[in-house]
Every structure is written in C-alpha cells, then in structure tokens.
Amino acid sequence: MSEAWDPRAPCDLCSLPVGIKPFTLTAPEKTFRFCCEGCKGIYQMLHQINEPPAGTADN
Ligand SMILES: [Zn+2]
Numbered sequence: 001m002s003e004a005w006d007p008r009a010p011c012d013l014c015s016l017p018v019g020i021k022p023f024t025l026t027a028p029e030k031t032f033r034f035c036c037e038g039c040k041g042i043y044q045m046l047h048q049i050n051e052p053p054a055g056t057a058d059n
Helices: 037-047
Strands: 023-026 031-034
Touching: 023 037, 031 037
Parallel strands: none
Antiparallel strands: 023 031
C-alpha cells in the first residue's frame, strides 16, 4: 500500500502545497492532508474529526 501523493496538492485548510511529508488526518470518508500540524489541528477541531484507533479491522 504505497499511495503516492502530489507534493503540490493543496492543504485541506489553507490551500498551500502540502509538500513531500504532509500531515495526514484519517477520517471515515477520506484522508485529509495538511501543510503543517497547526492546520491539521484546526481542521480537526472545526470538523470534530476523531482519528479512528489503529488496528480496527473494518476493511
Ligand atoms: Zn495548511
């Protein structure tokens, strides 16, 4: 599972390029990518996203 992403893809909060090491936030419906931990934290707070605990076998 090596999903490649475009480093120029926009941050889901501020639309800046996320770069080669984006901060990801896994939601049930999709994975969000952010340029920095601050953006991730703000987005998570705004949308009440809780990352599912690792190891849930729902695939
Ligand atoms: Zn950002």
